[in-house]
Amino acid sequence: MSMGSTGEGLGRRDLIKRSAALGLISVPTMSFLSACASGGEDGSTKGPDKGLVSKENPFGVAKGGKLDVVVFKGGFGDDYAKAWEAAFDKKWGTTSSHLGTQEIAAKLQPRFNGGNPPDVVDDSGAQQIKIDVLAKGGQLADLTAVLDAPSLDDPSKKVRDMLIAGTVEQGTQGGKFVALYYVYTVYGFWYSGKLFKEKGWTEPKTWDEFLAVCAKAKEAGIGGLAHQGKYPYYINVVIMDLIAKKGGLEAMKAIDNLAPNAFEGNPAALAAVEAVYEVVEKGYLMPGTNGLTHTESQTAWNQYKAAFIPSGSWLENEQLKQTPDDFDMKFLPVPTLADSKLPFEAIRAGAGEPFIVPEKAANKAGGQEFLRSMISREWSTLFAQQANSLTVVKDGVDPNVKLRPGTASAVAAVKTAGSNTFNYLYPDWYSEMDAEIQNASNELMAQRIQPKEWIKRAQAAVDKAAKDPNAKNNRRS
Amino acid sequence: MSQVARGKGRTGFITGFLILPLALYLTFVIWPYIQTFGYSFTNWSGQSPTFDFVGLENYSALMKDEVFRGALWHNLLLLVFVPTITILLALFFAFMVNAGGRSGAGGVRGVRGSAVYKIVYFFPQVLSLAILAVLFGAVYRSDTGGLLNGFLAKIGLVDPARPVEWLNQPNLVLWCLLLVVVWHGVGFYLVLFSAAMQSVPKDIYEAALLDGAGRAQTFLRVTLPLLWDSVQTSAVYLGIAAMDMFVLVSTMTSGQFGGGPDHHSEVMATVLMRNFLYFGKSGYACAMGVVMLVLTMILSVVTLRATRRERIEF
Numbered sequence: 001m002s003m004g005s006t007g008e009g010l011g012r013r014d015l016i017k018r019s020a021a022l023g024l025i026s027v028p029t030m031s032f033l034s035a036c037a038s039g040g041e042d043g044s045t046k047g048p049d050k051g052l053v054s055k056e057n058p059f060g061v062a063k064g065g066k067l068d069v070v071v072f073k074g075g076f077g078d079d080y081a082k083a084w085e086a087a088f089d090k091k092w093g094t095t096s097s098h099l100g101t102q103e104i105a106a107k108l109q110p111r112f113n114g115g116n117p118p119d120v121v122d123d124s125g126a127q128q129i130k131i132d133v134l135a136k137g138g139q140l141a142d143l144t145a146v147l148d149a150p151s152l153d154d155p156s157k158k159v160r161d162m163l164i165a166g167t168v169e170q171g172t173q174g175g176k177f178v179a180l181y182y183v184y185t186v187y188g189f190w191y192s193g194k195l196f197k198e199k200g201w202t203e204p205k206t207w208d209e210f211l212a213v214c215a216k217a218k219e220a221g222i223g224g225l226a227h228q229g230k231y232p233y234y235i236n237v238v239i240m241d242l243i244a245k246k247g248g249l250e251a252m253k254a255i256d257n258l259a260p261n262a263f264e265g266n267p268a269a270l271a272a273v274e275a276v277y278e279v280v281e282k283g284y285l286m287p288g289t290n291g292l293t294h295t296e297s298q299t300a301w302n303q304y305k306a307a308f309i310p311s312g313s314w315l316e317n318e319q320l321k322q323t324p325d326d327f328d329m330k331f332l333p334v335p336t337l338a339d340s341k342l343p344f345e346a347i348r349a350g351a352g353e354p355f356i357v358p359e360k361a362a363n364k365a366g367g368q369e370f371l372r373s374m375i376s377r378e379w380s381t382l383f384a385q386q387a388n389s390l391t392v393v394k395d396g397v398d399p400n401v402k403l404r405p406g407t408a409s410a411v412a413a414v415k416t417a418g419s420n421t422f423n424y425l426y427p428d429w430y431s432e433m434d435a436e437i438q439n440a441s442n443e444l445m446a447q448r449i450q451p452k453e454w455i456k457r458a459q460a461a462v463d464k465a466a467k468d469p470n471a472k473n474n475r476r477s
Numbered sequence: 478m479s480q481v482a483r484g485k486g487r488t489g490f491i492t493g494f495l496i497l498p499l500a501l502y503l504t505f506v507i508w509p510y511i512q513t514f515g516y517s518f519t520n521w522s523g524q525s526p527t528f529d530f531v532g533l534e535n536y537s538a539l540m541k542d543e544v545f546r547g548a549l550w551h552n553l554l555l556l557v558f559v560p561t562i563t564i565l566l567a568l569f570f571a572f573m574v575n576a577g578g579r580s581g582a583g584g585v586r587g588v589r590g591s592a593v594y595k596i597v598y599f600f601p602q603v604l605s606l607a608i609l610a611v612l613f614g615a616v617y618r619s620d621t622g623g624l625l626n627g628f629l630a631k632i633g634l635v636d637p638a639r640p641v642e643w644l645n646q647p648n649l650v651l652w653c654l655l656l657v658v659v660w661h662g663v664g665f666y667l668v669l670f671s672a673a674m675q676s677v678p679k680d681i682y683e684a685a686l687l688d689g690a691g692r693a694q695t696f697l698r699v700t701l702p703l704l705w706d707s708v709q710t711s712a713v714y715l716g717i718a719a720m721d722m723f724v725l726v727s728t729m730t731s732g733q734f735g736g737g738p739d740h741h742s743e744v745m746a747t748v749l750m751r752n753f754l755y756f757g758k759s760g761y762a763c764a765m766g767v768v769m770l771v772l773t774m775i776l777s778v779v780t781l782r783a784t785r786r787e788r789i790e791f
Contacts, residue, residue, distance in 0.1 A: 105754050112524050129524055133757030137525025229619070229645065230731045283638070288626070291619025291642035291731075300620065432756050435732070439739050442731060446645060446738065 051365070058149040058372070059365035063093045067366045070108065071122035072353070073100035075318050076183070076387035081122070083382045088370060094363075105129050112139055117358035119367035123179075124353045130431050131354055135173035136470055141357040142176045146368050152376040159375050166423055167351055167392045173429075174473035180371050181351030182383075184390040185312045186331065186410050187237050188347055193328030193405070195304050203332060205344045207242075207275050210308075210335040214284035217307040223286025225279050226306035227445070228294035232438040235276070235445055238310045241334040241348050242272035244422050248341030256425045256476050258433075258466040264459040271337055273444065273451040280447055290445050294318075302327065310334075314352070316406035317388045329406030331413050345416050350423035351392045426465075429474045436461035510770070516763040523759030535764035545765060548736070548743040549772075551651060552720055555658075555744070556776065560715035563659050564708060567666035570598060572696050574667070575674045576682060595671060598664040606661070610728040613657045617643035617729075644730055647741040654725055654742060658718065666711050673707040674700060709784045713777055720773050721746055745769050 051062040067088065071081040078100030085096040099118075101107050105127045111117045112129070117139070123129055134140050147160040147168065160168060164184065171179040196202070199220060204210040214224025228234040244252040247268025255262040263269045279285060286306040289297050294311075299322045301309040309315075316329055323329065333347045355374065357367035373379055380396030383389070388404065390397060390411070403411065414421075427434040440457040443449040449457070465471060517535055521528035539545055574591040588594075604612070616624040619642040621635075626643075629635035643653050677700070685695050701708075723746035731737030733755050736747040745765060753762035 109524065109754075113526055115526065127754075130755065130757060133522055133524050136757065137522045137527070139525050229642075230737075232731070286620070287638050288618070288620025288623075288640045288642060291617075291645040293614075296618070296620075296622075300622075435751075435755070439732065439737065442645070442738050446642065448647070448739075 055150065055155070057369070059145065059368040061092050061094075061365045061369045062363075065092075065094050065363050065366060067094045067096045067120070067363055067370065068118040068361075069096055069120045069370070070099045070101065070104070070118045072104055072124035072128065073102055074125045075314050076353070076383075076389060080383045080386035083386060084370070084373070084379055087379070087382075088373060092366070092369070094366060103127055112137075112358065115360050116362070117360055119357065119361040119363045120370045121356050121358065122182075122353055123356055128354075130428075131179050131356070132173060132429055132431065134356070135176070135178050139359055140173070140176075140178035141359045141361065141364055141367070142178065143171070143180065143357060143368065143371065144177050146180070146371050147177060149368075149372050152373060152378075159372055162375050162394055162396075164351075164392050164394050165419070166349065166421065169476070170350055170423065170425065170428070171354065174470075179354035179356050180374065180392075181354050182374060182391055183314075183351060183353040183387075184349070184392050185314060185352045186347050186349045186414060187241065187310070187312045188334050188413075189238075189308045189310055189332040190301075190315055190406065191308050191330050191332060192301075192304065193330045194324075194326050195307070196330075197328075201307070203330075204335050207335050207337050211278065211282070211284070213307055214279060215282070218284055222304065223289065223306035224284030224308065226286040226289045226292075226297045226301045226309045228292065228297050228309075228311075229290035229442070229445065230293045232441040232445070234294070234310050235441050236438055237312075237348070238334060239272055239276055239441060240424055242275055242337060243269050244348070244424075245334065245340045245342040245346060246271055246337045249422055252422055252424060253476055255462065256429065256474075258430075258462050258471060260459075260463070260466075262459065262462045263455045269458075270451060270455055273454050275337055277444060277451045280445055285445070290442070295322075298322070308332070312352070313407065313410045314389065316404055320388075329404075329409070331406060331410040333413060333417070342422070343420060345413075345418075346420040346422065347413055347417045348423055349414065349417070349421040425474070425476060430465040430468075430471075433461040433465040436464075513763045513766050516760050517767050519760040519763075521760040521763070522757045523753055523762070524757065528760060531760070535761045536768075538761065539764050539768065542748075544740050544743060545745065545748050547740055548745045548748045551742065552722070552744050554651065555655060555719040555722060556716055558655055559658050559662075559719040560712045562655075563662040563666060563715055564711055566659065566663045567670055567711075568696075568701070568704070568708070570594070570663065571667045571670035571674060572692075572700055575671055576695065576700065595668065598667045600664060601661045602665040602668075604661075606724040607728065609657060609661055610725055613653075614729060617653055619643065619645055644742075645738050647738055650730060650738065650742040654722070654729065657725060657729075658722070662715060662718070666715075669707055669711065670704060673704045677703045705784075709781065712784060713780050716776055716780055717773065720769070720776070723747060723750070 051057060051060045053060040067085070069081060069085055071078050078098075081100065082098060085098055088094060089096050099107065102125055104121070104123055104125055108117065108121065108123075108129060112134070123131065123134075131140075147158065149159050151157050151159045151162045153162070167181060168177055170181050171177050173179070199216065201213050201216060204213050217224045227238075240252075240255070243255070243266075247266065251266060251268045254266070286297070286300060289300075289306070292300070298309060298311070298315065298319050300306060302319055302322045302324065313331070316323070333344055336342070336344050355371060357364060357371065361367050375393055377393065377396055377398070380391045380393040381398045381401065383391050384397045384401050388407070390407070437458050440449065440454050440461075444451070444454045516528075518530055518532060519528040520531050520534075574587040574594050576587065601609070618624070618626065620640055621627050621630045621637050623640070623643075626635055626640040630637045630640065635641060641649075644650050681699055681703075682695065685699050690698065722744045726742055726744050726747050727735035727750070729735065730742045732740075732747075734747045734750040736743035736751070746769070749762045749765040749769070752758040752765065
């Protein structure tokens with residue numbers, strides 16, 4: 001045993017240890033840096049499979065070709081897609097390869113960058129590649145030809161005539177139709193028919209009535225409003241719907257079109273934010289709801305811990321396991337403020353699950369044909385059966401399919417609303433602005449900012465988005 | 478080493494072994510770095526192979542980016558606290574487990590049941606960060622269904638109608654995350670320091686004991702100096718963990734890739750990922766990656782330099 005010191009120079013052991021330590025630096029940074037590396041620019045030069053173009057085969061799908069399908073395997077599962085692919089293969093003699101995944105961005109980004117993307121993608125979920133980003137990069141095929149192709153159910157009609165209103169508008173980026181949003185969704189509040197019956201509460205139609213029910217709920221020892229606090233996306237649905245209803249479609253378009261007075265100086269916007277803030281101030285929120293995830297808060301609501309929760313019509317499918325059998329889920333359009341321009345019955349309705357065909361797909365014709373097939377009664381019914389949801393195909397579901405109470409009430413609300421539907425486009429057009437408004441809403445619900453500050457921040461987000469050189473490509477009228 | 482290098486045949490032999498790992502290293506580590514550096518001067522969107530050269534625009538935008546600056550500040554805070562707290566706790570526990578016991582004259586041993594402690598302390602290390610995030614999600618849950626809130630409500634410290642929203646409090650969120658990292662790390666470093674302590678010859682301790690050294694003195698005068706190499710390496714490791722933090726922040730806090738509420742738990746990696754995958758500003762994100770790399774390199778060198786002191790061999 002000896003005690004000595006090596007003050008000068010680097011010992012061999014030292015050197016190895018140090019270089020090992022330095023090498024370790026690469027571990028955390030590397031994963032991010034290597035994520036930045038693209039696969040190079042080799043545009044694939046292999047010629048696309050082409051068949052003869054005819055009335056039955058408007059895109060010229062080659063018999064016996066290959067079809068590469070990637071779908072988001074989320075709340076709807078991916079069984080529906082497998083059923084579709086089987087039907088497609090049978091008709092066209094193709095061999096489909098199927099990938100159902102939640103990691104859309106991770107799986108597809110290298111393929112988009114490498115120039116060998118799949119032929120059809122359901123680009124959805126938390127890790128979706130934003131459609132606006134893909135469109136700006138010129139990665140999406142123009143699907144206008146699909147819209148103008150004859151529909152499968154009735155060849156005298158075009159595919160576009162089979163779609164419910166708004167589908168084309170929603171899938172349009174920079175003037176081109178690039179994404180087929182397939183699952184029809186309505187947004188609003190949800191409540192338990194059983195709870196309301198038990199307590200003798202009635203469906204509120206105005207915001208005052210809504211607050212009154214919240215007050216009664218508080219007396220009964222439960223929360224009035226639950227929301228998915230960790231994801232302020234949901235409370236934004238309430239705020240934005242109140243703005244659209246109070247200020248009319250003009251107020252909604254002002255936001256989508258990034259108007260300088262979209263929020264600031266817009267009395268409808270301030271009234272809407274103040275209305276939501278009143279719920280917070282009066283203590284009608286379910287305790288702790290501001291920090292809960294969507295499943296946590298929705299499950300608490302399923303356990304009768306709150307009267308209302310905002311969500312889209314996927315809610316019922318998402319909560320299938322947590323919902324008591326006699327819960328009697330009901331949809332409620334967002335109640336109106338005084339002097340609202342739109343009636344109570346008006347609802348936000350839009351479509352989710354964007355299906356795209358990449359511009360560089362090897363079998364682009366096959367991808368387009370796949371989308372055309374989706375707009376058929378056969379495929380739409382397949383979807384409704386496998387995924388328990390409605391599609392954008394007009395009357396696309398066989399009337400014999402029995403619906404669950406929540407979906408049934410949503411369908412009834414859609415019928416009552418008629419043409420009184422509206423839908424925001426800014427979340428698809430301006431991801432950054434959306435994220436900033438969500439942050440502001442989180443602060444509002446936690447009572448860390450006041451409605452006026454919310455308006456200021458939301459307007460700042462709009463003004464920032466307006467400076468984006470790409471903003472002029474998106475416009476709605 | 479020089480003797481080895483002199484023989485030509487041996488050189489070829491060694492080169493043969495090194496060429497493949499070197500090639501792999503160049504392809505999968507160095508090349509992405511260089512690419513990233515290149516992309517940081519472009520407006521690449523991340524979803525298309527086309528982009529324009531924009532010079533230093535990304536870097537100048539980065540300087541003005543308040544969110545990124547806040548994230549950098551959070552990383553620095555973590556960099557100070559994560560290694561310090563983890564190492565101090567691990568050293569304390571390791572000492573107690575290995576040399577803290579005091580029974581029998583001249584005996585150098587751990588406190589009673591130290592073998593069990595060693596195993597139990599190591600448990601957190603076995604869990605992956607993803608599981609940890611779920612576990613602590615349940616601890617910090619913002620209603621009374623959460624472990625902390627439920628407990629505090631039971632003993633009357635928290636009003637059930639106003640539970641503490643741990644991860645939704647701007648001034649709490651970062652510390653809540655810090656606790657998770659420390660909880661996760663202490664066990665591993667305890668075992669690491671234990672191993673180092675066990676390699677210290679017992680006669681040193683016995684000599685110290687015979688000279689009448691108390692626990693604190695034994696620790697400060699004997700154990701710590703002999704463990705310095707391990708402590709130094711641990712500091713670098715933990716410093717790197719503090720510069721990362723991506724998994725925990727992105728899963729536990731609100732916001733796209735975490736960072737909420739209102740950017741109060743933002744770290745550089747979360748800002749980077751949001752810009753890279755969500756906002757379609759990948760060139761900008763690459764600039765952040767380069768900044769992260771440079772900062773981490775500097776910090777590692779500084780840590781190794783600053784903690785350099787006389788080495789004791791035994």
